[in-house]
Amino acid sequence: MEIELQEIHDFIAAIPPFDRLPENILHSLTSALRIQYVRRGGDIPTGNDATPTLHILRQGAMALYSGKGNLMGMLGEGDICTSFCAAETMPDFYIKATEDTLLYSIPCDQLSHLMEDDPSVLHFIHHSAAQRLKEAVSAMQEQSGSSLLHTYAGDICRGELVTTAPGASIRDGARLMTEHGVSSLILMQDNQPVGLVTDRDIRQRCVAKGLSFDSPLADIMTRDIISLGASESLFDALLVMTREQVHHLPVFDDSGLKGIITTTDIMRQEGLSAVHLTGTIRKAESLEALIDASRMLPRIQLQLTTMGADLHHVGYAVTAITEAITRRLIELAEADLGPAPAPYAWIAAGSQARREQTCHSDQDNGLIISDRSQPGDDAWFASLAKYVNDGLNACGYVYCPGDVMASNSKWRQPAAVWQGYFEQWIEQPEPMALMLSSIFFDLRVIHGETKLLDKIRKNIMKKAPNNQLFLAHMVRNALSHRPPLGFFRDFVLVHDGQHDDTLDLKHSGLVPIIDMARIYALAEGLNEISTEDRLGAAAGTPSLSKGGAANLLDAFEFISNLRLEHQAAQIREGETPDNFLSPKQLSKLEREHLKDAFKVVQTMQATLEMRYQTDRI
Amino acid sequence: MLNWLFNLEKKRKRLLDKAPAGPVRDYLASPFPDRNSSIDDTALLALDFETSGLDVKKDHLLSVGYVELRQNRILLDTAHHQIIHSKRDMSGDNISIHHITHDQAAQGQTLAKTVESILRQLQGKVLLAHHAAVEIGFLQQACKTLYGMAPVIPAIDTMQLARRRLERQQQPCKANQLRLFNLRKQYGLPAYQAHNALMDAIATAELFLAQLAHGNYRKPPPLKNFLLHP
Numbered sequence: 001m002e003i004e005l006q007e008i009h010d011f012i013a014a015i016p017p018f019d020r021l022p023e024n025i026l027h028s029l030t031s032a033l034r035i036q037y038v039r040r041g042g043d044i045p046t047g048n049d050a051t052p053t054l055h056i057l058r059q060g061a062m063a064l065y066s067g068k069g070n071l072m073g074m075l076g077e078g079d080i081c082t083s084f085c086a087a088e089t090m091p092d093f094y095i096k097a098t099e100d101t102l103l104y105s106i107p108c109d110q111l112s113h114l115m116e117d118d119p120s121v122l123h124f125i126h127h128s129a130a131q132r133l134k135e136a137v138s139a140m141q142e143q144s145g146s147s148l149l150h151t152y153a154g155d156i157c158r159g160e161l162v163t164t165a166p167g168a169s170i171r172d173g174a175r176l177m178t179e180h181g182v183s184s185l186i187l188m189q190d191n192q193p194v195g196l197v198t199d200r201d202i203r204q205r206c207v208a209k210g211l212s213f214d215s216p217l218a219d220i221m222t223r224d225i226i227s228l229g230a231s232e233s234l235f236d237a238l239l240v241m242t243r244e245q246v247h248h249l250p251v252f253d254d255s256g257l258k259g260i261i262t263t264t265d266i267m268r269q270e271g272l273s274a275v276h277l278t279g280t281i282r283k284a285e286s287l288e289a290l291i292d293a294s295r296m297l298p299r300i301q302l303q304l305t306t307m308g309a310d311l312h313h314v315g316y317a318v319t320a321i322t323e324a325i326t327r328r329l330i331e332l333a334e335a336d337l338g339p340a341p342a343p344y345a346w347i348a349a350g351s352q353a354r355r356e357q358t359c360h361s362d363q364d365n366g367l368i369i370s371d372r373s374q375p376g377d378d379a380w381f382a383s384l385a386k387y388v389n390d391g392l393n394a395c396g397y398v399y400c401p402g403d404v405m406a407s408n409s410k411w412r413q414p415a416a417v418w419q420g421y422f423e424q425w426i427e428q429p430e431p432m433a434l435m436l437s438s439i440f441f442d443l444r445v446i447h448g449e450t451k452l453l454d455k456i457r458k459n460i461m462k463k464a465p466n467n468q469l470f471l472a473h474m475v476r477n478a479l480s481h482r483p484p485l486g487f488f489r490d491f492v493l494v495h496d497g498q499h500d501d502t503l504d505l506k507h508s509g510l511v512p513i514i515d516m517a518r519i520y521a522l523a524e525g526l527n528e529i530s531t532e533d534r535l536g537a538a539a540g541t542p543s544l545s546k547g548g549a550a551n552l553l554d555a556f557e558f559i560s561n562l563r564l565e566h567q568a569a570q571i572r573e574g575e576t577p578d579n580f581l582s583p584k585q586l587s588k589l590e591r592e593h594l595k596d597a598f599k600v601v602q603t604m605q606a607t608l609e610m611r612y613q614t615d616r617i
Numbered sequence: 618m619l620n621w622l623f624n625l626e627k628k629r630k631r632l633l634d635k636a637p638a639g640p641v642r643d644y645l646a647s648p649f650p651d652r653n654s655s656i657d658d659t660a661l662l663a664l665d666f667e668t669s670g671l672d673v674k675k676d677h678l679l680s681v682g683y684v685e686l687r688q689n690r691i692l693l694d695t696a697h698h699q700i701i702h703s704k705r706d707m708s709g710d711n712i713s714i715h716h717i718t719h720d721q722a723a724q725g726q727t728l729a730k731t732v733e734s735i736l737r738q739l740q741g742k743v744l745l746a747h748h749a750a751v752e753i754g755f756l757q758q759a760c761k762t763l764y765g766m767a768p769v770i771p772a773i774d775t776m777q778l779a780r781r782r783l784e785r786q787q788q789p790c791k792a793n794q795l796r797l798f799n800l801r802k803q804y805g806l807p808a809y810q811a812h813n814a815l816m817d818a819i820a821t822a823e824l825f826l827a828q829l830a831h832g833n834y835r836k837p838p839p840l841k842n843f844l845l846h847p
Contacts, residue, residue: 002682002696002697002698002815003698004682004696004698004811004813004814004815004816005693005696005815005816006811007809007810007811007816008693008819030693031693031694031696032693032694033693034690034691034692034693035690035691035693035819035822035823035826036689036690036691036826037689037823037826037827037829037830038830039830039831039833042830058807059805059806059807060805099805100804100805100827100830100831102805102806102807102823105690
């Protein structure tokens with residue numbers, strides 16, 4: 001390459017995937033370029049005899065249309081048009097210049113030849129959107145360097161395992177713990193662990209209660225041991241501890257009990273504030289104390305994200321904190337109102353049910369009341385609902401704009417009425433009603449009688465899979481949120497060729513995937529609630545191929561992580577985290593990956609649309 | 618005008634008979650591109666000189682850059698840049714424009730070798746330049762000095778094309794409007810930061826492609842429609 005071509009070289013060198021090429025290949029590439037000029041409205045020349053050619057836009061703009069004339073995407077300065085290189089895998093398409101355009105072009109064959117030693121560039125060009133996305137996601141996972149994510153429970157719990165029999169005295173147990181310098185004992189019977197005793201148990205259940213030190217350890221042990229698999233990460237350990245408020249977790253592998261992990265082990269690795277926060281919330285004696293505690297939430301989300309946590313972990317931790325606040329509010333309300341007149345279940349819908357919450361989502365909740373309740377009982381439940389809804393709002397979980405809250409009498413009903421709601425939604429689907437109610441197909445009991453929901457869920461899962469019309473309506477709702485086509489310059493390109501200034505990561509990125517996962521679960525009668533679990537469980541069923549599931553999981557993970565990073569940056573700047581990203585904040589490569597994620601979602605949406613013939617309803 | 622066009626090929630043959638053996642004779646030995654063949658099928662060589670001034674007699678060549686165009690494509694694998702050897706004094710002002718230092722000039726290729734390569738490249742092609750009179754003038758002067766004879770050189774001048782277009786539209790020509798930078802801007806072409814002979818040759822070639830595209834021709838016009846009238 002002549003050094004005088006440096007300016008063209010520099011332009012190419014800044015564009016992914018060429019940005020990772022070594023200098024000598026970049027030089028050869030620059031020298032091999034041909035420059036063409038296309039007038040506005042002109043077709044992109046494919047060479048004299050349609051030689052497949054890769055084009056790089058130096059100036060101007062081009063639009064990519066399907067054979068039917070639908071806009072599929074737009075390219076601006078610095079964008080690469082690989083369509084002609086992968087033409088055999090592309091459906092019918094054509095490309096027009098929408099502005100006077102200057103192109104740097106190279107025949108695909110020649111490019112392949114130049115890149116012989118660097119297959120990554122050829123992957124980028126020839127691989128499908130799904131393949132590229134998969135690579136991006138695994139690269140992202142490798143990069144996240146948190147020691148918690150990459151340290152496994154089995155690796156850290158090596159130390160000496162101190163066990164004794166449940167019949168041994170508390171005194172002997174305490175002695176044993178002191179001798180070995182440990183804070184917990186596992187009690188074994190017939191080679192099986194049957195209980196766990198910790199320092200705290202000795203203090204709270206024995207010394208404070210005046211129990212004789214000669215009593216057997218069985219009297220103070222915890223019988224339902226919450227444990228962890230050896231292959232689970234320390235992050236999982238942290239989440240279980242946060243949720244269950246325990247400080248010791250026995251670790252099992254295939255051969256049995258392997259050891260124990262304590263909060264101290266994790267603290268040694270990294271921060272522990274999520275565990276501490278749920279502890280603080282449980283002890284909060286007033287709404288003010290809860291509000292104070294909830295102010296920590298953004299910092300915890302930031303901390304988790306900085307540690308390299310993905311949506312699965314952050315969503316789990318944030319949701320655990322929301323749950324703790326909700327439960328504590330209910331306890332405070334009950335302390336005030338007196339005991340409930342009838343059994344009930346406080347249910348969360350939407351992201352909280354799916355454990356996919358990030359910082360301070362809106363609240364979506366309801367109350368399922370036992371059918372044995374009396375008409376006069378509603379006053380008590382209305383007061384409970386008001387207290388909790390107001391409390392959550394004060395803690396930053398703002399009132400649901402659609403009024404999906406227990407304080408709305410429609411969503412505070414006996415089980416039989418709820419049963420009727422679901423039957424009506426499923427058996428006589430109406431578009432509008434379904435649009436409002438689709439979040440009720442993601443439900444989880446936060447407090448109270450789990451059985452009340454179980455019965456309803458069983459019924460849903462029996463009826464939904466067989467009702468094609470209901471599923472078709474759900475699909476049509478799901479298709480109302482479509483991912484954008486891609487980016488054009490610093491805008492988001494949406495379907496009708498309009499431009500948006502910002503990308504709504506939630507509604508045009510995550511919601512379409514969440515909606516589809518819900519449909520797969522309903523169609524297959526699956527009980528899973530979180531999006532990742534649903535996709536995992538539906539993979540390989542008639543509703544969803546394994547490949548399709550894997551692609552959607554990649555897309556979900558990529559977009560979620562982008563959202564977490566975006567929110568982390570906002571929290572760091574002291575701003576309120578949101579879902580709106582300006583394309584200017586995205587690197588060229590992130591844009592490419594996002595485009596691939598959108599494409600995966602579009603493909604799966606089209607498949608659903610065809611299967612359920614939504615244009616006929 | 619037509620007369621002149623006819624005469625171009627006639628003049629080549631006449632000069633060929635008189636030309637001494639060497640680069641000029643070799644250049645003239647190849648027929649010029651057919652003036653009736655389409656512009657798309659004509660091989661062009663976009664060329665730019667950096668010079669110490671505009672007087673072909675007093676000033677001298679500092680560097681040359683050129684690149685081929687075929688089928689309306691600029692082929693960067695044909696791009697070439699060359700600094701030309703010079704011992705003569707250069708004013709400080711010029712250095713600030715073309716960034717060629719005395720040391721670089723002293724290490725450059727000899728004028729003879731450079732002109733020989735240019736003539737070889739030009740064989741069977743049409744020269745493309747912005748304000749082509751400068752490129753033709755300096756090239757012919759160099760040939761005269763080196764070989765005692767200046768060849769005829771068929772050329773397309775992007776500046777003249779721009780002026781003709783304005784005249785056709787009966788628009789007055791504003792100051793500086795015909796400069797390469799301003800014409801490129803008018804066609805939405807990128808503003809290159811670098812100013813060396815090669816990037817200027819490429820910039821000229823791109824301008825020509827834009828001019829062609831904006832001609833809105835139904836089919837590619839013949840070469841003769843674009844050739845420079847002296």
